Amino acid sequence: MPPRPSRLRPVWLTVGFFLTGLGFLGLVLPGFPGTVFFILAAAAFAKGDPKWEAWLLSRPVVGELISDYRAGRGMPLRAKWIACVCIVLAVGVSLTRIPILAGQVAWGLVGLAGIWFITLRTPTKRP
Template sequence: MSRSPSPTPARPLWVALGFVLCGLGVLGLLLPGFPGTVWFILAATCFSRGDPRWEAWLLSRPVVGDLIRDYRAGLGMPRRAKWAACLCITLAVGFSVGRIPVLAGQVAWVLVGLAGVLFITRRVPTRPDGRSGA
């Protein structure tokens, strides 16, 4: 689902932003509790606006390409990935909420975590583990 590239002056900026987002995606693959997929999805969008060749390159990556295609096709997440995401959110909120000095901030942080878990469990479609839409 690629878009036609932006006018010439903005194209290099879209490509540069795509690479920055890819870097964040790689960090997300390496760091527990830091999401990776969302950054790759955003990078693919930037590449589609800047240079479709880079979008094609990203989509050809073994794991990342499948995740992006599945997202674009509306196939959702495997059940195990949903459990892992919810567990990471819960642990991140649980370990960090005590570091927020203001009660209102703590409550807000817990609500943000709860909203994330609810979004994943209620709005993101579930597909069987190990099945890709590619």
């Protein structure tokens, strides 16, 4: 007996398409991350429809990024540098817009957590 389709299937597909769109924006907009959105989109498609997950994994650049992440191969060193610089710039620019000191501290800690994760927890992919 085949498994019943999930009631959440349309939600997962909608989330997957939205995240895929953000991922493609990240490929063309400087300073806007794309890889994380593609990874999340692949996870959403895996829950919604494996056919769309396979489509995303078959994209020339995107599929390799997702496969590398899933296999634990990590990020190229250049990508790590770019990601960390973007985090520093984004946090630095946005801190002036947060009026409450506690919010500024919390946002700074979020940025530091991102840098920590990228530098120490994410493996560096060797050529």
